[in-house]
Amino acid sequence: MMDDLRQCDQCKQYADTIHRKYRGKRYCGPCYTYFFIKRECSNCNKTKRIHRAEKRPLCYQCYSKVTPCRRCERIGRPVGKIDKFGLFCSSCANELRxxxxxxxxxxxxxxxxxxxxxxxxxxxxxxxxxxxxxxxxxxxxxxxxxxxxxxxxxxxxxxxxxxxxxxxxxxxKGARNALCDHCSALRRNGKRKDINCAGFTSPRIEQLFSGFVDWLTLEVGAEKSAFTQNRFVEFFMRLQESPIVWTEDVFFLSSIHGGFLRASSLPRRYLESTGTHFHRLALKEAMDLRTINKNLDIIRLKSAANCIPLVETYFADRIDEYKTGKTKLLTIRLESTSVRLLFETITDLNLIEDGLLTLAIKSPGVRCSLTRFISYLSLFVDRPLMYPNVSAELKLKHLVESCLTPTNEPLNIREYLATSISYLHHISAWAQDITEFNTVEDGFSVSLYGESYWVPNPLTRLRAKQN
Known part of the structure; x- marks a missing residue:
């Protein structure tokens, strides 16, 4: 007998008859009376039993007349089924999965x-x-x-x-109740603005972003604004944590992506139109501090574990000196770049002399910015550290060895030619002063200061070694 009964989806009780099936759920007599209360239909204005959860009250007859099919969107078709997803006409109900x-x-x-x-x-x-x-x-x-x-x-x-x-x-043209391209772009832009504004916790920044999108719509149009406004949400999210005078706070400005602070960037142009003034010196120092942090991240990634605490302590002290006005961030930025180049060439602190020698040969211009850091490292090793003086002979030897070793980097031709002329012909030569060079049978013919000089070709020896 129990198999002939049907179970109500609300009270889970079995009943002989089901009074109503609504959105895929069955209602017994008591549950139907409780959930379907007497309400006025918004279409025919008659009092019918309508589910209490319906925001727009519609009776059973009017529901199928004004509600489009969820699949084909046609209105007024014979009803095939109504489940939790909505109404389906008789044609689409058979195809539903x-x-x-x-x-x-x-x-x-x-x-x-x-x-x-x-x-x-x-x-x-x-x-x-x-x-x-x-x-x-x-x-x-x-x-x-x-x-x-x-x-x-x-x-x-x-x-x-x-x-x-x-x-x-x-x-x-297109369809009934459609929007033109301009109105469609305006609606899309407004919806995306509402979604982005809902993510802000500060009402002040939410209002600021809303004003920015309105300004952006006037500047670039609704369609482009809809596609570009999302990329600026990150900037306004950071402003939620900003200090009172954030345009002068170098450490806060350095935490913002530099692209948002350019003079041509849209967020900066909007803020300046509202009366916000950016200080050029603060933006310059924020850029220097941003570079320092990037260099430190590279050092942490590439250097040995026993080097990282020394580097972090050194630059923390240097930042403290900047805060007290004893140095500039530009000086610290140059130091961080030189230290990064140094630790890219060594894998351990005990190999610091080899790294200094390689750096002195490849990048002699970093000597001045490395002097203070070398003195600091001398306190943590059992020997004095000095920046090496590199002669033309030593530099030439390094260039030729790097050329003859297949695993090393390729030969810098102009740097090799300038060093060879300085060593072989006793003439002060720089790579940028070489106007022309040609390959001859046993070397290079180099034009420098209106004269022609011969330089041996180390690649000839490399090919012979390979053969």
Whole structure:
């Protein structure tokens, strides 16, 4: 006897009859009386029993008259079924499949069989729409029909239907109750602004971002504003943690991406239009501090573990000296770049002399900015450290060895030519002063200061060694 009874989805009790099936759920007599209260239908104005959770009260008869099908969006069709997803007409109800993964895009959604497109697999609504061809006249995706001229267009264009934009009431083609391109961009831009504003915790910054989007819409247009406003959310999120006078706080400015602080950046232009003034010196020092932090990150990544605490302590002391006015951030930035170059060449603190020698040969210009750091490192090693003086002979030897060793970096031709001329011909030469050089049988012919000099070619020896 229990098998003949049906269970109510609300009270979980078994009943002989189910009074109402609503959105895929069954209601017994007592539950129907409790959940479906007497309310005035918003369409026919009659008092009917309508579910208490309905925001727009509609009776059973009017619900199918004014509610479009969830699949084909047609109104007034015979009702096939009403489940938790909504109403489905009699045509679409047979093709409906439970909510699962789409066979094309993999998205979890309400699916239906794509028989119209000669497919036997289940598709979501978005994929069904994309499978429709575009009308060559209005650009809308829908079923096309061939006309007498031989072209295929949609039914709206074939019947010369003209629709009006809901926003500005201008004539447009496409579909009923549609928006023109401009109004569609305005709506998209407004929705994205509302979503982004909902993520702010500070009402002041939320209002500031809303004003920025309105300003951006006037500057670049609604369509571009809708596509670009998201990239500026990060900047305004950082302003939620800003001090009172944040435009003069170097340490806070350094935590902001430098692209947002350029004179041509849109957020800065907007803030300056509202009366915010940026100090050039503070922006310059923030850029220096940002570079220092990047160099320290590279040192932490590439240097040995016993070197990192020494480097961090040194630059923490240097930053403290900047705060007291004893040095400038530009000086510390140059030091951090030189220290980064040094630790890119060594793997351990015990190899510091080899690193200094390599750096003196490859980048002699960093000597001045490394002097203070070398003196600091001398306190933690059992021997005095000195920046090496590199002669032309030693530099030439290093260049030739790096050329003859296949695992090393390739030969810097101009640097090699200038060093060879200085060593072999006793003439002070620089790489940028070499105007022209040609390969001859046994070396190079170099033009320098209006004269021609011969320099041996180490690549000839390398090829002979390889053969």
């Amino acid at each position: 439970p909510e699962s993964k789409c066979s094309l895009c993999g998205r979890v959604a309400i699916l239906s069989i794509g028989k119209k497109y000669n497919l036997s697999t289940a598709l979501c609504r978005n994929c069904r729409y994309r499978l429709n061809p575009k009308c060559p006249q209005c650009g809308a995706r829908r079923a096309l029909h061939e006309i007498k001229s031989g072209i295929s267009i949609c039914s709206g264009c074939a019947n010369s239907k003209i629709y009006f934009c809901q926003g500005c009431n201008t004539p447009t």
